[in-house]
Amino acid sequence: xxxxxxxxxxxxxxxxxxxxxxxxxxxxxxxxxxxxxxxxxxxxxxxxxxxxxxxxxxxxxxxxxxxxxxxxxxxxxxxxxxxxxxxxxxxxxxxxxxxxxxxxxxxxxxxxxxxxxxxxxxxxxxxx
Amino acid sequence: xxxxxxxxxxxxxxxxxxxxxxxxxxxxxxxxxxxxxxxxxxxxxxxxxxxxxxxxxxxxxxxxxxxxxxxxxxxxxxxxxxxxxxxxxxxxxxxxxxxxxxxxxxxxxxxxxxxxxxxxxxxxxxxxxxxxxxxxxxxxxxxxxxxxxxxxxxxxxxxxxxxxxxxxxxxxxxxxxxxxxxxxxxxxxxxxxxxxxxxxxxxxxxxxxxxxxxxxxxxxxxxxxxxxxxxxxxxxxxxxxxxxxxxxxxxxxxxxxxxxxxxxxx
Numbered sequence: 001x002x003x004x005x006x007x008x009x010x011x012x013x014x015x016x017x018x019x020x021x022x023x024x025x026x027x028x029x030x031x032x033x034x035x036x037x038x039x040x041x042x043x044x045x046x047x048x049x050x051x052x053x054x055x056x057x058x059x060x061x062x063x064x065x066x067x068x069x070x071x072x073x074x075x076x077x078x079x080x081x082x083x084x085x086x087x088x089x090x091x092x093x094x095x096x097x098x099x100x101x102x103x104x105x106x107x108x109x110x111x112x113x114x115x116x117x118x119x120x121x122x123x124x125x126x127x128x
Numbered sequence: 129x130x131x132x133x134x135x136x137x138x139x140x141x142x143x144x145x146x147x148x149x150x151x152x153x154x155x156x157x158x159x160x161x162x163x164x165x166x167x168x169x170x171x172x173x174x175x176x177x178x179x180x181x182x183x184x185x186x187x188x189x190x191x192x193x194x195x196x197x198x199x200x201x202x203x204x205x206x207x208x209x210x211x212x213x214x215x216x217x218x219x220x221x222x223x224x225x226x227x228x229x230x231x232x233x234x235x236x237x238x239x240x241x242x243x244x245x246x247x248x249x250x251x252x253x254x255x256x257x258x259x260x261x262x263x264x265x266x267x268x269x270x271x272x273x274x275x276x277x278x279x280x281x282x283x284x285x286x287x288x289x290x291x292x293x294x295x296x297x298x299x300x301x302x303x304x305x306x307x308x309x310x311x312x313x314x315x316x317x318x319x320x321x322x323x324x325x326x327x328x329x330x331x332x333x334x335x336x337x338x339x340x341x342x343x344x345x346x347x348x349x350x351x352x353x354x355x356x357x358x359x360x361x362x363x364x365x366x367x368x369x370x371x372x373x374x375x376x377x378x379x380x381x382x383x384x385x386x387x388x389x390x391x392x393x394x
Contacts, residue, residue, distance in 0.1 A: 013286045017232030017354055020172065076143035078239040080155040081170055085145045085239055101145070103155060114158060115151065124146035126136040126242045 022077065022084060026104055029111035030074060030086055033102075038090060040066030049113040053102075056116045060100055063118065068095045075099075082106065083114065101125050131198045132249045135242040138190060147239040174278075174353060175233040181271065182224035183240040184264075189217030191248040191260050199253045206253065206312070209304050213261075216297045223290055230286060247330045254312040258323040261305020262376075263330030268298045269374055270340075273367030277343075281358040295370060302374035331384065340364050342385055 029048065036044035042061055049057045069090035076087030083105040090098040102116040117125050140146060153163035161170055170176075192213035199206075225235050247264055250256045272295040279287035309327075313320035340363060347362040366384050 013230055015230055015232050016284070017172075017175075019232050019234065019237070076145050078145035078236060080152055080239065081159050081161055081176075083155050083159060085147070085155075087143060087145060105155075105158065114155070122136065124136045124140065124144075125151070126146045126148060 034072040135245045145239040149241045149243045179238040185221040187244040254323040255326040257305040257308045258327040259330045263327045265301040269370040270367045299374040306375045
């Protein structure tokens with residue numbers, strides 16, 4: 001939702017709590033992961049993926065050939081308590097955009113992927 | 129013409145995170161939270177509770193609109209009621225978006241689930257209104273009544289009055305559902321039975337394993353909300369008074385409290 005503007009200079013109810021800003025380390029981890037995927041760095045991807053998500057992440061990594069994509073953008077984000085679901089789009093000059101959704105959670109200072117889904121060609125991760 | 133459109137065909141912004149409920153439950157469990165997004169409450173439960181309601185209002189708006197579109201041969205008064213409900217739900221969505229901003233959140237901060245839309249999947253308008261208007265809007269009466277009491281304990285008249293305004297509409301939606309379930313199935317007991325069975329399946333889905341009780345019988349827990357610690361219900365309660373106002377019978381409410389049975393027609 002777009003920010004509705006400065007609240008301090010208007011009358012009416014003011015927010016009673018602050019918006020939770022996601023940790024910078026979470027964004028840094030997401031960038032490392034997406035860069036590793038783009039490079040085809042399977043070891044780097046695996047190092048950032050929890051055991052439970054390795055199979056799904058392995059399938060996603062298989063789809064991303066090194067050199068095919070050169071940019072990424074985080075296009076969506078939502079949290080469930082302290083875990084973050086992120087939606088990212090990879091783009092390349094001669095490649096159709098590739099969209100993935102993954103969940104990052106922190107444990108002992110390390111952010112790892114807990115689940116991942118290839119959303120390419122789909123509008124959501126919803127069930128049908 | 130396609131009826132019962134799948135949940136992933138609903139229009140949403142590209143960046144919106146949409147999840148099946150089992151994925152949300154899994155993410156919560158892994159963090160040591162109760163999977164059902166109900167109890168125990170975490171630090172920012174008010175934000176996530178309001179977010180869930182806001183998403184529900186959007187889906188309720190879409191559901192009423194879809195029912196209007198799907199059944200062009202239904203009585204004109206039925207169509208008018210559905211159109212009114214679309215308007216009501218649109219206002220509710222706006223109110224909850226403002227409330228989200230008020231509690232330091234925004235629409236999209238949390239994922240949106242699909243479970244409410246799944247409750248619209250009925251081919252018969254009588255079943256739709258039984259499930260959506262009586263099942264889901266009945267649940268909304270429970271959740272809103274509890275939220276009003278939480279706001280009262282917080283000493284927050286903004287939340288209290290806003291939610292009370294929405295609750296008044298939900299009560300009329302339940303009454304609307306009861307009226308149309310009865311009228312559309314008049315002289316067709318088999319159709320009525322099917323509509324009730326659809327409502328039962330939805331009531332069951334939201335019974336949280338039989339863990340709901342009355343306001344009077346509910347246990348209490350301490351909960352910190354911003355700077356204040358308040359005592360709130362330890363589970364989702366059943367709002368007897370609001371449900372009676374909405375036209376549920378004492379017998380139906382008792383069945384809900386006991387953890388279930390069939391819905392009665394009246």
